[in-house]
Amino acid sequence: MTFALSGRAGHGHDPIRVEHPLGKPTPGWQAPRALPLDLPDGPRTVAMHELGPYRMQTGADGTPADLVPEESIHRWTDLLHNAWSLLSRVDPGGAEDVSACLRSIEPLPAARPFRWHSATMEDGMGGMAASEPTGTEPAAPAQFAAVLTHEAQHSKLSALLHMYSLHTPDAAHRFYAPWRDDPRPLRGMLHGVYAFTGVARFWRGHLLNGCAPEDEALVAFEYALRRGQLLRVLPTLLPDARLTALGRRLVSRLLETVGEWQDEPVRLDCLEAAQWALEDHWLSWRSHHLVPDTGLVTDLAQEWCTGPSDPATEAAWHYPQPQLLPDPAARHLDARAVLVRMRLTRTTAAQLRTTTNLRQLVLGARPADVHLLDGDLPTAERMYAEEIRTQGGSAAESGTAWVGLARALQGCPGREGAARALTRYPELVRHVYASIKAKSGAAPDPIAVADWLGRTLVAL
Structure with missing residues (x-):
C-alpha cells in the first residue's frame, strides 16, 4: 500500500481516501483504536494493535484474527x-x-x-x-x-x-x-x-x-x-x-x-x-531434562529384575553427574505453583473446590496435586503411584508425577529411602523405572523402586 500527499492510499486499482487525523474512519479505512491513559505529565493513548497482517494470533485458517x-x-x-x-x-x-x-x-x-x-x-x-x-x-x-x-x-x-x-x-x-x-x-x-x-x-x-x-x-x-x-x-x-x-x-x-x-x-x-514451589519446579525440570548414564540405568534395572550376583555382598552404586538433554515434551512445570496461587485467593479457591475439570482449569494439574496441597498425603501418594504405574515413566507428564510423589513421601515414616532418591535424583528413578517395566513387561511398585534406589545409591 502506498500513501500520497493528497491523503489517498492506493492498493491495486482501489484507491482509499484517508482523512486527517488518521483516527477518523472512512469507507475502506479502519481507524486504529486507542486506550486512554492518564499520566502525571498529561493524558496519552496506547494503540490497540489489532489491525494488519503481523499479529501473533491468527484465525484457525491462518487469516488475520478478528477485531x-x-x-x-x-x-x-x-x-x-x-x-x-x-x-x-x-x-x-x-x-x-x-x-x-x-x-x-x-x-x-x-x-x-x-x-x-x-x-x-x-x-x-x-x-x-x-x-x-x-x-x-x-x-x-x-x-x-x-x-x-x-x-x-x-x-x-x-x-x-x-x-x-x-x-x-x-x-x-x-x-x-x-x-x-x-x-x-x-x-x-x-x-x-x-x-x-x-x-x-x-x-x-x-x-x-x-x-x-x-x-x-x-x-x-x-x-x-x-x-x-x-x-x-x-x-x-x-x-x-x-x-x-x-x-x-x-x-x-x-x-x-x-x-x-x-x-x-x-x-x-x-x-x-514460595520455597516449596521453587523446589518443586526445580525437581520437575531436572526430572525431564537431566538424563542419567544409560549403562547405569540398564545395570540397575537388571539388578532389580534378577537380584545382585551375590546378595550377601550387595554394594552401593555411585551416581555420576547426569547429562542435560532437553525434553521437548516438558510442559506446565509450574502447575502446582499455580494451584498454590489459586488457594491464596478467595474466588479461585472456590473454583478449585467446585471444578469438575481440573486439567482444563489448570493445564498440567492433576487431582493428586490438590490432595497433596490439602495435606492428604496418603491419597496423593496412592494417586501419583497409580498414575506412574499406568503411564510407566515415559509419558510427557510423568516427570511431574514422580516429583509429586516425592513431595507426598517427604517426612513420612518408613518412606525415607524413596523420598531421598526422588528429591536427589528424580530423573534416575524415572528412567530406571521405565527400564524395569520394559525389561519385565510389568509395572512394579514405584515407591519400592525409589526406596531401593535411595538405599543403594551414593551421589557423587
Whole structure:
C-alpha cells in the first residue's frame, strides 16, 4: 500500500481516501483504536494493535484474527488504568519505564487463572502483546502491572543489546530458568533475570507500600517466589566466561540489588509456600531434562529384575553427574505453583473446590496435586503411584508425577529411602523405572523402586 500527499492510499486499482487525523474512519479505512491513559505529565493513548497482517494470533485458517469487540476495549481500558494506578503508587520507577516504553498492545487469547501470556519483539520497541482480559481474572490489576513491568524490562534490554554486546555468541540451551519449562541459552537467561528483577521489584513495592488484606498472601507469595528464583540463578550466571565485561557488570548489579532484598521479612506461610514451589519446579525440570548414564540405568534395572550376583555382598552404586538433554515434551512445570496461587485467593479457591475439570482449569494439574496441597498425603501418594504405574515413566507428564510423589513421601515414616532418591535424583528413578517395566513387561511398585534406589545409591 502506498500513501500520497493528497491523503489517498492506493492498493491495486482501489484507491482509499484517508482523512486527517488518521483516527477518523472512512469507507475502506479502519481507524486504529486507542486506550486512554492518564499520566502525571498529561493524558496519552496506547494503540490497540489489532489491525494488519503481523499479529501473533491468527484465525484457525491462518487469516488475520478478528477485531477486538467494543466490550473488550472497555475491559482493556479499565485494566490498563487500574494497573497503571497501582504501578505508579507502589513502583514509581517501573511506572516510569512503562510510560517510556509502552506504545501499543496486541491482544492475545484470554489466559487461564494466573497464567497471563505476554511477549515483546526485540525489533519492536514500544509494542507488547498480552492476554485479553475477560473481567474475571484474579487480582487482575496487580497481575497486569507485573506483566507491564516484565515486558518493559524486555524492551529496555533489547534496546541495550542493539547497541552493546553482553555476551559472546552462544546458542546452547543449557541453563535452568525457574520461570520456564525448557533450558535456556545465555541470551535468554539475561532477558529472564533482567525482566524478573523488575517483576520482583514491583511485588516488593506492592507488599511494602500496602496492599488490601485479602491480597496480602498472594502478593507476599509472588515477591518471595520471584526473589527466590533470582537468588537461585543469578550466582550461576556471574562467573560464566561468555559474558562480556558489560554483561558481567549487568549481572553483578542485578545480584547486588536482589541480594539487598534477601533478608527482608515475608509472612512465614507465604515464604514457605514460595520455597516449596521453587523446589518443586526445580525437581520437575531436572526430572525431564537431566538424563542419567544409560549403562547405569540398564545395570540397575537388571539388578532389580534378577537380584545382585551375590546378595550377601550387595554394594552401593555411585551416581555420576547426569547429562542435560532437553525434553521437548516438558510442559506446565509450574502447575502446582499455580494451584498454590489459586488457594491464596478467595474466588479461585472456590473454583478449585467446585471444578469438575481440573486439567482444563489448570493445564498440567492433576487431582493428586490438590490432595497433596490439602495435606492428604496418603491419597496423593496412592494417586501419583497409580498414575506412574499406568503411564510407566515415559509419558510427557510423568516427570511431574514422580516429583509429586516425592513431595507426598517427604517426612513420612518408613518412606525415607524413596523420598531421598526422588528429591536427589528424580530423573534416575524415572528412567530406571521405565527400564524395569520394559525389561519385565510389568509395572512394579514405584515407591519400592525409589526406596531401593535411595538405599543403594551414593551421589557423587
